[in-house]
Amino acid sequence: MSSKAISIHEVTKTFRVYKEQFRTIKERALHLGRIPFSEFDAIHNISFDVSEGSMTGILGHNGSGKSTLLKCVAGTLTPTAGEISVRGRMAALLELGAGFHPELTGRENLYLAGSILGLTKQEVAARFNDIVEFAELEDFVDTQMKHYSSGMFARLGFALAANVEPEVLLIDEVLAVGDEAFQLKCLDQIRRFSEAGVTMLFVTHDVDLAASICDELVVLDHGRIISHGNPREAAIDYRKNLHAQQDIAEPDSSSPTEEVNIVSVALESKARPISTVQSQEPVSLNIIATLKNPVDGLVIAYAIKTISGDLIHSSNTSLLGVNLGGIGSEIDLTFDFENFPLLEGMYEIDVGAHSLDGSTLYTQVNGAKRFTLTNPSKGAGVADLSVKAKLR
Amino acid sequence: MTEKQETPNRAYTAGSSGSIRKIFSYRELLFNLTKTELQLRYKNSVLGFIWSLLNPLLYLVVFSLVFQEILRTQIPMFAIFLLSGLLIWNFFSSSLNSGTGAIIGNASIVKKIWFPREVLPLASVGASAIHFFLQASVLILALVTFQHEPNWAAVSLLPLALLTVVVLASAGAITLSALNVHYRDVQHFLEISLLAWFWLTPIVYNYNLVADRLGNSDWIAMLNPITPVVLSFQKALHNPPEGYLPDVSLWQYLQNLALVLFVGLLLLAGSLRLFRRLDSQLADKL
Numbered sequence: 001m002s003s004k005a006i007s008i009h010e011v012t013k014t015f016r017v018y019k020e021q022f023r024t025i026k027e028r029a030l031h032l033g034r035i036p037f038s039e040f041d042a043i044h045n046i047s048f049d050v051s052e053g054s055m056t057g058i059l060g061h062n063g064s065g066k067s068t069l070l071k072c073v074a075g076t077l078t079p080t081a082g083e084i085s086v087r088g089r090m091a092a093l094l095e096l097g098a099g100f101h102p103e104l105t106g107r108e109n110l111y112l113a114g115s116i117l118g119l120t121k122q123e124v125a126a127r128f129n130d131i132v133e134f135a136e137l138e139d140f141v142d143t144q145m146k147h148y149s150s151g152m153f154a155r156l157g158f159a160l161a162a163n164v165e166p167e168v169l170l171i172d173e174v175l176a177v178g179d180e181a182f183q184l185k186c187l188d189q190i191r192r193f194s195e196a197g198v199t200m201l202f203v204t205h206d207v208d209l210a211a212s213i214c215d216e217l218v219v220l221d222h223g224r225i226i227s228h229g230n231p232r233e234a235a236i237d238y239r240k241n242l243h244a245q246q247d248i249a250e251p252d253s254s255s256p257t258e259e260v261n262i263v264s265v266a267l268e269s270k271a272r273p274i275s276t277v278q279s280q281e282p283v284s285l286n287i288i289a290t291l292k293n294p295v296d297g298l299v300i301a302y303a304i305k306t307i308s309g310d311l312i313h314s315s316n317t318s319l320l321g322v323n324l325g326g327i328g329s330e331i332d333l334t335f336d337f338e339n340f341p342l343l344e345g346m347y348e349i350d351v352g353a354h355s356l357d358g359s360t361l362y363t364q365v366n367g368a369k370r371f372t373l374t375n376p377s378k379g380a381g382v383a384d385l386s387v388k389a390k391l392r
Numbered sequence: 393m394t395e396k397q398e399t400p401n402r403a404y405t406a407g408s409s410g411s412i413r414k415i416f417s418y419r420e421l422l423f424n425l426t427k428t429e430l431q432l433r434y435k436n437s438v439l440g441f442i443w444s445l446l447n448p449l450l451y452l453v454v455f456s457l458v459f460q461e462i463l464r465t466q467i468p469m470f471a472i473f474l475l476s477g478l479l480i481w482n483f484f485s486s487s488l489n490s491g492t493g494a495i496i497g498n499a500s501i502v503k504k505i506w507f508p509r510e511v512l513p514l515a516s517v518g519a520s521a522i523h524f525f526l527q528a529s530v531l532i533l534a535l536v537t538f539q540h541e542p543n544w545a546a547v548s549l550l551p552l553a554l555l556t557v558v559v560l561a562s563a564g565a566i567t568l569s570a571l572n573v574h575y576r577d578v579q580h581f582l583e584i585s586l587l588a589w590f591w592l593t594p595i596v597y598n599y600n601l602v603a604d605r606l607g608n609s610d611w612i613a614m615l616n617p618i619t620p621v622v623l624s625f626q627k628a629l630h631n632p633p634e635g636y637l638p639d640v641s642l643w644q645y646l647q648n649l650a651l652v653l654f655v656g657l658l659l660l661a662g663s664l665r666l667f668r669r670l671d672s673q674l675a676d677k678l
Binding site: 015024026071074075076077078092094095098099101103104108111112115116117118119120121 | 418420421423424425428431432435436500501502503504505506507575576577671672673675676
């Protein structure tokens with residue numbers, strides 16, 4: 001079934017930016033008719049649909065209108081022109097813990113915030129234990145929330161929203177909170193929603209995350225859609241757009257010669273982008289680079305590092321016997337790993353391009369891809385050596 | 393397959409009947425916000441809600457001292473007379489006062505989550521109503537202590553009088569809460585207006601004192617919509633001898649209340665329409 005759950009039709013939101021805010025009648029009278037302001041469209045003529053049960057990600061740089069669009073869908077902002085319709089019970093995670101009052105206890109807040117989200121007292125009561133358990137706040141539920149840490153605040157917020165049982169869920173950049181374990185838990189929950197047929201609209205900066213979990217991506221730039229569709233292609237468009245804007249470059253990227261540009265670094269599993277690697281499963285590292293001209297003896301290399309910067313493993317096309325010479329415009333390269341025998345944690349991949357003898361560095365992107373690895377086996381350190389203990 | 397509701401979000405939607413339906417579907421939130429407002433008012437205070445009882449008691453002591461001992465007012469049972477009018481006035485004025493700041497005070501929620509925002513000022517009215525009932529216990533205590541017999545026939549007017557205040561206060565709170573987002577003057581203007589309004593309402597003095605001076609133009613005194621409400625409370629609970637309150641039949645009291653209620657309902661419908669119009673800009677302005 002693919003009827004539309006969210007339909008956005010030619011939506012524009014115009015904000016007036018006043019040089020100063022004149023809020024009092026006196027000030028308004030003094031500046032009557034000549035309050036200096038300029039207008040700008042935070043989003044301009046946006047149209048797309050989200051079909052029922054699918055997940056659409058919205059990508060864009062800061063100020064591209066992502067959040068404005070989401071607020072319009074949520075109904076907290078009213079579009080200046082156009083129409084948005086949403087079918088089904090909607091929950092918006094515009095900010096985790098919005099609606100929580102610091103003076104009230106966790107328990108009191110769940111009932112209050114629950115009713116803001118449209119739950120009845122009975123519905124909150126029925127979910128109460130699940131929510132508290134999910135948030136891992138069993139011991140603090142009767143503590144005033146002003147004594148909570150920001151992580152605890154956000155955890156309770158997500159736990160509540162996760163238990164609203166929405167048919168349509170709007171998520172704005174909320175997964176950036178909490179520790180790693182909780183982020184994974186949130187992602188799991190989002191996957192469960194996805195399996196349960198919840199329609200989701202997901203705003204994020206994290207291209208890899210978006211590409212890995214969304215069915216479709218919408219890329220915004222200055223309030224306009226520049227790409228919409230297949231997550232992999234849209235993510236590449238997004239990266240190309242970022243590169244085009246020199247002021248917002250990739251983290252720590254240097255391209256001394258501009259001969260070679262690395263536009264996308266992604267991890268894939270079973271032909272889908274991922275941001276969490278399972279240590280026992282096959283993983284592909286996909287690198288897309290653009291060239292101005294064919295480069296003789298071009299080598300593309302990668303280095304897998306711990307978050308603290310220690311090298312774990314590195315290799316390159318030359319060592320692995322792939323010749324990149326003679327390829328004209330775009331290189332779409334894949335390194336296939338049979339498994340990833342590392343211990344659980346976060347890792348980074350640096351990617352670079354250099355000449356065969358190493359004398360010329362064309363480009364290097366440090367921290368091009370950061371990923372989380374899950375591994376059930378125990379141990380400390382980095383490498384997962386298969387080991388058994390026994391008494392002799 | 394369950395029926396799914398379309399929730400369109402366009403530049404302008406629905407009239408006042410639509411808003412009432414929406415507000416009703418969020419009654420649970422209204423109840424919770426009311427509870428929260430009461431909880432917050434006395435959180436971390438030792439005496440808690442006893443403070444709300446001390447407020448009318450303090451008024452009682454001060455006004456009794458000034459009016460009975462210094463100005464030598466002739467009203468018998470002045471304490472009961474004062475409380476009869478003062479408590480219902482407090483309900484009205486505190487509804488408007490806290491209702492005006494309701495949206496600005498909850499800006500963080502308003503900007504993040506959609507719900508009918510009318511619920512916020514209405515919760516202020518709700519919290520003030522609970523306060524009124526708490527404070528009424530002081531009045532009942534006074535009636536019992538002084539063994540003062542109310543006018544039982546007139547007591548039957550009180551539910552209608554109370555409803556009238558709820559309607560007027562709701563209309564006022566809804567209007568002011570939205571206007572206050574656009575013009576922050578509203579709360580300052582309200583403060584001085586309520587002070588003037590209090591002294592223009594026969595609460596510390598009796599109605600006839602003014603009506604007698606006005607002679608044939610005594611209808612002017614009735615232009616104050618709170619006056620018929622206050623008079624009904626005084627008639628019912630204080631029940632003074634002839635000459636203090638308008639000496640007309642209870643039927644006349646009922647008619648006056650019904651008229652004010654009718655006007656109040658029109659104002660409420662108007663306030664809901666106004667709120668709808670301003671609603672779409674609220675989040676931009678906050």
